[in-house]
Amino acid sequence: MTFNRLLQLSQKCYQNPVRSIFKLDEQLEIIREVVYNKEGEKQKVISSDYKYDNKGNWIYKLQYIGDHPEKVIMRKITDFDNTN
Numbered sequence: 001m002t003f004n005r006l007l008q009l010s011q012k013c014y015q016n017p018v019r020s021i022f023k024l025d026e027q028l029e030i031i032r033e034v035v036y037n038k039e040g041e042k043q044k045v046i047s048s049d050y051k052y053d054n055k056g057n058w059i060y061k062l063q064y065i066g067d068h069p070e071k072v073i074m075r076k077i078t079d080f081d082n083t084n
Contacts, residue, residue, distance in 0.1 A: 018035055018036060018037060018043070019036045019040075020033050025050065027052065030048065031047060031049075032045065032046070032047045033045070033047075044065060045065070046065055046070075047063070048061055048062065048063045049061070053077060055077070055079070057077045059074065059076070059077060060072075060073070060074050060075075061074075
């Protein structure tokens with residue numbers, strides 16, 4: 001599978017086939033997902049804002065459903081030096 005800035009993914013669910021279109025940032029994190037039902041109607045838009053540390057790890061993610069903030073995830077990344 002190749003990664004593009006805009007990915008189209010078809011998912012076949014047991015009862016409700018849907019299609020999602022994803023947009024990725026430069027770190028290949030999903031920043032926008034548009035979900036369509038089997039009739040091709042837009043069901044929802046999920047978007048995410050990320051903040052990264054100086055090593056390129058995301059440490060903060062704010063996720064929206066539509067225009068409404070839905071979830072905040074904060075991570076603490078610990079690097080271990082294995083040069084013993």
